[in-house]
């Protein structure tokens with residue numbers, strides 16, 4: 605029997621992450637915990653911690669992506685709500701049994717390597733809903749992805765603007781000092 609554990613994050617589509625951080629980080633005081641480029645969705649995302657749940661800022665990186673279409677049609681605003689579930693397959697089976705319109709009938713790989721599936725807003729009374737099953741490898745995958753982005757952003761001058769760069773520099777510094785104290789065999 606599958607169950608919903610909690611709200612994992614609420615995603616907000618923005619035109620510019622740095623601009624959005626002027627409110628979400630500087631004024632409201634939330635801290636950026638993760639930044640990731642998602643090629644499958646042509647989007648750059650930044651996660652901010654609010655205790656258990658997170659806010660996900662989503663910036664489309666390609667004007668033909670579905671997120672870019674959403675932004676140009678509706679403007680910035682709430683894009684989806686994500687629930688963490690303990691068994692995503694069982695949850696999808698149950699939704700299918702209720703004739704719910706699933707955008708992803710099978711789980712796909714999302715940010716941080718987690719298993720995700722989206723439910724169509726026509727079945728949810730207008731809200732795009734994401735389901736997310738935690739994987740044990742997520743902390744490692746998250747770190748390796750953010751470091752890959754940091755390397756690209758810093759050495760190739762891509763992607764980043766000031767606030768994102770500041771966060772990425774911190775990640776690189778943190779990763780480097782952790783390696784010095786506790787060497788691991790994981791990716792370089």
Ligand code: ZN
Nearest residue numbers: 615660686734
């Ligand atoms: Zn999400």
